[in-house]
Amino acid sequence: MPNTFFRRVQELLGRDHGAASDLATRFRAFQAVLDGNNRTLEAMTEMGEKLGGDYLFDVNYTRSAYDVLFAAVSDSLRNFNLLTDQQYPQLKDILTRIDGLVQRMLTGSEPVFQGQVLFYPEITWDLAEEVGGKNYHLAELANILQLRVPEAFAITTAAFSDFIRHNDLAERLVGLGSADKETLEELRTAILAGSFPEDFSASLTAALKTMRHRLGREGKLAVRSSADEEDGDFSFAGQFETVLNVPCTVEAVQGAYKEVLASLFQANATSYQRQLGYDLGKLKMAVGCVAMIEARASGVIYTAAAGKDRSQMAISAAWGLGPGVVDGLTDADLYTVAKEGDLRLIEQRIGSKAQMVVNSGASGVETQETPVALRGQACLCEAEVLELARQALAIERYYKIPQDIEWAMDNTGRCYFLQARSLRMDEPTVDGSDKGMEAVEAGYPVLLRNKGIVVQRGITAGKVFILRHIDELEHIPKGSILVARHDSSHFVQAIPILNAIITDIGVPTSHMASICREFNIPTVVNTGSATEVLQQGQVITLQAGERGEVVVYAGIVQSLLREERLTGAKLRELYEFRRQKYIMRYIAPLNLVNPLEQEYAPEKCKTVHDLVRFMHEKSVQTLVANAGRTRGTGGFFNRRSALHLLVLPIPVQIKVIDLGGGLSGEGGGKEMGFAEVASVPLRAVLSGMLSPGVWQNEAVPLRGADLLSGMTRAEDLTRDGAAVLENVALASAVYVNMSLRFGYHFNMLDCYCSDTPRNNHIYFRFVGGAAAITNRSRRIALMDQILAEYGFALKAKGDLLVGRLSGQSSEEIEGILEQIGRLIGYTRQLDARLDSDEMVRTLAQRFLQGDYRVTP
Amino acid sequence: MTKHSIMFIDDEKIVGDMAKLSFEQDGYEVETFLDGESALERLQEKRFDVVVTDMKMKGIDGLEVLRTVKKLYPGIKVIMITAFANLDVAIEALRDDVHDFFPKPVKIKELKASVKRALGEA
Numbered sequence: 001m002p003n004t005f006f007r008r009v010q011e012l013l014g015r016d017h018g019a020a021s022d023l024a025t026r027f028r029a030f031q032a033v034l035d036g037n038n039r040t041l042e043a044m045t046e047m048g049e050k051l052g053g054d055y056l057f058d059v060n061y062t063r064s065a066y067d068v069l070f071a072a073v074s075d076s077l078r079n080f081n082l083l084t085d086q087q088y089p090q091l092k093d094i095l096t097r098i099d100g101l102v103q104r105m106l107t108g109s110e111p112v113f114q115g116q117v118l119f120y121p122e123i124t125w126d127l128a129e130e131v132g133g134k135n136y137h138l139a140e141l142a143n144i145l146q147l148r149v150p151e152a153f154a155i156t157t158a159a160f161s162d163f164i165r166h167n168d169l170a171e172r173l174v175g176l177g178s179a180d181k182e183t184l185e186e187l188r189t190a191i192l193a194g195s196f197p198e199d200f201s202a203s204l205t206a207a208l209k210t211m212r213h214r215l216g217r218e219g220k221l222a223v224r225s226s227a228d229e230e231d232g233d234f235s236f237a238g239q240f241e242t243v244l245n246v247p248c249t250v251e252a253v254q255g256a257y258k259e260v261l262a263s264l265f266q267a268n269a270t271s272y273q274r275q276l277g278y279d280l281g282k283l284k285m286a287v288g289c290v291a292m293i294e295a296r297a298s299g300v301i302y303t304a305a306a307g308k309d310r311s312q313m314a315i316s317a318a319w320g321l322g323p324g325v326v327d328g329l330t331d332a333d334l335y336t337v338a339k340e341g342d343l344r345l346i347e348q349r350i351g352s353k354a355q356m357v358v359n360s361g362a363s364g365v366e367t368q369e370t371p372v373a374l375r376g377q378a379c380l381c382e383a384e385v386l387e388l389a390r391q392a393l394a395i396e397r398y399y400k401i402p403q404d405i406e407w408a409m410d411n412t413g414r415c416y417f418l419q420a421r422s423l424r425m426d427e428p429t430v431d432g433s434d435k436g437m438e439a440v441e442a443g444y445p446v447l448l449r450n451k452g453i454v455v456q457r458g459i460t461a462g463k464v465f466i467l468r469h470i471d472e473l474e475h476i477p478k479g480s481i482l483v484a485r486h487d488s489s490h491f492v493q494a495i496p497i498l499n500a501i502i503t504d505i506g507v508p509t510s511h512m513a514s515i516c517r518e519f520n521i522p523t524v525v526n527t528g529s530a531t532e533v534l535q536q537g538q539v540i541t542l543q544a545g546e547r548g549e550v551v552v553y554a555g556i557v558q559s560l561l562r563e564e565r566l567t568g569a570k571l572r573e574l575y576e577f578r579r580q581k582y583i584m585r586y587i588a589p590l591n592l593v594n595p596l597e598q599e600y601a602p603e604k605c606k607t608v609h610d611l612v613r614f615m616h617e618k619s620v621q622t623l624v625a626n627a628g629r630t631r632g633t634g635g636f637f638n639r640r641s642a643l644h645l646l647v648l649p650i651p652v653q654i655k656v657i658d659l660g661g662g663l664s665g666e667g668g669g670k671e672m673g674f675a676e677v678a679s680v681p682l683r684a685v686l687s688g689m690l691s692p693g694v695w696q697n698e699a700v701p702l703r704g705a706d707l708l709s710g711m712t713r714a715e716d717l718t719r720d721g722a723a724v725l726e727n728v729a730l731a732s733a734v735y736v737n738m739s740l741r742f743g744y745h746f747n748m749l750d751c752y753c754s755d756t757p758r759n760n761h762i763y764f765r766f767v768g769g770a771a772a773i774t775n776r777s778r779r780i781a782l783m784d785q786i787l788a789e790y791g792f793a794l795k796a797k798g799d800l801l802v803g804r805l806s807g808q809s810s811e812e813i814e815g816i817l818e819q820i821g822r823l824i825g826y827t828r829q830l831d832a833r834l835d836s837d838e839m840v841r842t843l844a845q846r847f848l849q850g851d852y853r854v855t856p
Numbered sequence: 857m858t859k860h861s862i863m864f865i866d867d868e869k870i871v872g873d874m875a876k877l878s879f880e881q882d883g884y885e886v887e888t889f890l891d892g893e894s895a896l897e898r899l900q901e902k903r904f905d906v907v908v909t910d911m912k913m914k915g916i917d918g919l920e921v922l923r924t925v926k927k928l929y930p931g932i933k934v935i936m937i938t939a940f941a942n943l944d945v946a947i948e949a950l951r952d953d954v955h956d957f958f959p960k961p962v963k964i965k966e967l968k969a970s971v972k973r974a975l976g977e978a
Contacts (some may be wrong), residue, residue, distance in 0.1 A: 050961045053964050054965065055961040055962060055964060056871050056874055056875055056937070056941060056961060056962050056964055056967065057871070057960060057961035058866070058868040058870060058960060058961075059868060059870065060868075060939055061939060061960060061961050219895065277877075372941055533900055576869065576873065577869040577870055577873070577874055580870070
């Protein structure tokens with residue numbers, strides 16, 4: 001913001017009123033907060049763009065870009081503390097912690113926390129790397145969402161490093177890039193033979209004592225992998241070892257711990273890491289020790305049903321412990337729940353569940369024949385399905401993306417969550433790409449039709465390889481279609497050479513299913529008879545459609561193959577690149593979204609974006625609170641009450657703080673109309689907002705999926721939250737700063753509009769929305785297209801748009817402000833309607849021609 | 857058709873790795889080097905169609921790579937990328953017949969377009 005303006009404000013406020021120096025100082029602090037925030041957000045979008053995969057960058061770039069961002073947000077914070085009289089001392093601590101996390105990423109240094117064991121209630125937001133993804137998410141379910149999670153503690157990545165050092169293995173983890181099978185096997189053996197540092201054993205002993213105390217002598221544990229990047233961008237589903245039913249003794253847990261660590265270097269896990277561009281030996285393994293549940297039934301929930309409409313949820317269930325489902329051992333029950341409106345069970349397919357996995361005596365688990373009476377019986381009743389669905393939805397809402405959740409139910413019907421991670425999904429195709437379904441070519445016999453469940457859609461051809469034993473994986477020829485009785489996460493080893501996978505038994509919620517989606521391998525499970533119908537070496541074409549259609553033709557159906565196969569290439573990012581990119585997770589996500597919520601507290605800030613948002617909100621509130629005080633009460637607007645309510649015929653209430661010359665008429669009146677607005681820029685933007693037709697009067701119903709991705713409950717929109725939900729304009733004759741909140745999104749406009757063009761500027765920022773992110777991004781694209789017409793320098797990222805313009809004459813500025821006023825009204829609820837990119841172009845064109853209809 | 861081959865020289869591994877990944881996707885053959893010395897050695901054994909080099913490196917820097925390549929293998933096009941873009945360096949590189957010059961971070965799409973132009977494909 002131009003310094004000349006601060007000078008003017010100071011003059012304005014200081015000249016005739018000696019007591020106004022407080023105001024001058026505070027207002028300057030306010031402006032400096034805005035300036036720092038703007039610079040922070042610009043640096044953030046810039047970094048997001050450069051680290052997003054489209055650019056070649058080096059580590060120096062990340063460092064210097066982060067330095068710019070950190071300096072900007074530090075400026076903001078310093079001035080914010082000045083403005084608010086240090087009311088929020090927590091923010092400095094949060095910024096320091098964020099900075100620590102980023103610096104650690106930049107330098108690759110060890111975690112600050114050096115303890116070896118952390119019980120779940122002790123796991124806070126900044127300890128994700130220490131406890132690994134799986135532990136971290138599970139702890140969040142318990143600590144934040146208050147969902148039922150078994151008693152558990154994490155063995156940290158620091159403990160892992162201690163173990164590695166203690167056994168002189170550190171050097172052997174370097175340069176494993178092209179290590180052969182033997183080298184990796186030796187490493188596994190060395191880990192399994194490793195001993196524990198004394199303090200590590202002591203911490204573990206103490207933790208297990210606590211566990212025995214809580215679970216009783218007979219209590220058992222599941223010892224599970226939780227690598228530092230597990231359940232992050234990539235699931236690692238089923239790639240590492242989990243040891244079940246482990247007694248609560250130091251010897252037993254140490255043994256299981258080493259098994260889990262050693263699984264870092266087992267064949268499937270190394271193959272997975274290599275395919276995703278990991279440098280072997282760089283992952284740090286934390287481990288979770290989670291109380292075993294005597295599970296009556298277990299299963300997996302996909303909060304968005306794979307390959308289908310996202311408004312449905314899929315719940316699979318089998319008798320006994322989880323491996324029955326996640327390892328695809330049994331033909332599980334599959335329940336489909338509609339998410340829109342009230343949750344409804346719309347379909348249930350009861351599996352034959354011939355086998356079940358149960359605890360085996362003192363330790364370990366075993367697979368048994370399911371008692372005949374139980375086989376055809378549903379594992380869950382409708383009420384249980386819906387209760388699971390309700391809790392799963394809460395998890396999806398919290399993470400704002402569809403989830404892959406493991407659960408178990410004990411004999412009393414109590415449900416526990418054992419894992420939650422992001423569910424990787426295809427973007428649904430816009431045009432119906434299943435055109436080939438009718439195109440059954442003459443001469444291509446259909447071998448299988450509409451049998452099985454599509455896990456990953458796609459059309460492909462190849463020679464059938466029927467897998468009879470897992471050892472045969474190494475012998476599969478390139479380009480094969482793997483046909484197997486059961487699915488297995490070990491298939492990952494063959495994925496680089498496979499064209500597709502088809503199984504007889506399996507559910508779309510298994511570990512293998514997650515992996516196949518990650519690699520975009522066309523996959524169909526549960527066909528019942530593929531291994532019998534298809535012949536070894538037979539050439540077939542598989543068509544797995546988006547809506548769940550499956551056709552297998554004999555021969556190669558060229559006409560179908562024209563559809564390009566999606567490659568897994570975009571997933572194959574490099575470890576170092578991802579590490580740089582991960583810095584953004586401490587910067588860009590916005591967790592504080594609705595100022596109406598209880599959570600709008602300083603201690604809830606977890607990212608730089610949160611800090612910026614929080615500081616803006618509280619800065620405006622501080623000004624409003626002070627401006628509202630009348631003469632003589634010591635408020636910083638000492639002259640008179642400077643706060644007025646604008647009464648306008650539009651669905652938005654705006655309070656104006658008159659900085660001098662912003663409003664005309666007698667200052668005593670609380671309510672004012674458009675006629676009394678004297679501020680040139682405020683008048684311009686309001687006259688745009690008052691243009692006929694720009695506010696879409698009918699409410700747009702948010703769809704179920706929108707609300708899921710939304711941030712809070714719908715009733716919050718209508719609740720009277722006047723105390724916090726204020727739209728505020730600070731105005732002088734030539735300046736305005738407006739903050740407008742419409743429920744879920746937020747506009748900020750800052751404009752100086754004088755007779756000297758070089759002092760003039762418009763800064764416009766828009767963020768948020770309640771609809772799904774695709775729709776929100778489309779709204780941003782629409783605004784981007786419109787504002788570009790006026791020469792704005794624009795930066796857009798996700799649902800954030802920042803626009804800047806300067807040097808225009810006051811007439812030009814006024815014209816543009818009117819358009820912005822119209823745009824503010826026009827886009828208020830537009831995101832929920834933007835169903836295609838085509839619509840974005842159409843509406844942008846219409847808007848520019850003064851046509852504000854939003855119907856397609 | 858034989859694949860076009862590209863040599864990438866950058867002292868930061870991440871740059872070469874990313875470049876390799878994205879250019880190989882487009883069907884190029886890519887070799888990466890962390891310093892000018894090993895790159896020039898390799899050029900004695902193998903002929904590349906395009907050399908993309910970082911400017912600032914320890915030992916033999918980008919300008920020296922450019923000069924050597926132009927002297928010994930005048931047919932090879934050289935593209936320079938640098939985090940320390942300044943006009944003097946750019947002018948010097950232009951004098952030495954650099955094919956293109958990009959500040960870092962460089963958009964991969966633009967670099968690809970430049971490589972195509974260097975190969976006479978666009």
